[in-house]
Amino acid sequence: MARKKITIIGAGNVGATLSQRLAEKELGDLVLLDIVQDMPQGKALDILEAGPVYGYNTKITGANGYEETKDSDIVVITSGVSRKPGMSRDDLLQINTGIVKGVTENIAKTSPNAILIIVSNPLDAMTYVAYKISKFPRRRIIGMAGILDAARFSAFISMELGVSVENIHAFVLGGHGDTMVPSTRYTTIAGVPVEELIPQERLNEIVERTRNGGAEIVNLLKTGSAFYAPSAAVVEMVEAVLKDKRKIAPCTALCEGEYGINNLFVGVPVILGSNGVEDIFEIKLNEKESVALQKSANEVKQLCNKVDALLGL
Structure with missing residues (x-):
């Protein structure tokens, strides 16, 4: 049986770490693409040479052009400018809209049947850009966010x-x-609601730290943003799709009434399987949760309106 083909666009910290994790899991053969001449080839060769030590046979190719990515099963887009201290995600909108637009146009031509996972x-908003430009069905466009946010929330609760x-x-x-x-109502520890184990005031502080999890790391690193946890989150998504796990996971997906x-x-709970988003998993929200989700959706809508203007839609 032919191996699956996974392309990672962007060979920076997220893309390179993701390539290493995927290679070690032998989920498919990899193409690592970046516009910087020779850099993805160097990183790909380095990961390939770790195979004999770690015991994996994954083939990994570095590339500067899209020909090598042809007929990919999954394409992960990590390319774009990363956040710097004091920079909000919104500040990135204009630059990264142009980058993701260009990448998506190329991928839509070379891998028209691929599932796209967006990390930029x-x-x-970048998931929305990929959807508008690729014109792929909604099940094949997924944003990586919820798994990372849930992992941060879990880590803080564990601590x-x-x-x-x-x-x-x-x-x-959201x-x-x-x-x-x-x-906090649906977050559990061994089946016990976290609200029964952590006082509400302290829980609110942990929720706030989760919301600012990315910014906290940006401020500590000073010269970049998180990449170990984001790459781990993408691996979970890729594995769920390629193994048709039908795994329920929080991901960014196109809602059409849900x-x-x-x-x-x-961000909503979705069922991830071989077709991508197999379904959106709907759970009952209380009024407070519904209001917060609608507020979050409204903020996303404002960004998408700006994207429409940038794309001339």
């Missing part, structure tokens, strides 16, 4: 309670950023 920021992250099931909705909606949201990409 501002995440919700607070001193329990294994394996016992924590965190639940996150846009990727300041208006995300970490749901949760009362129309024609917007926002």
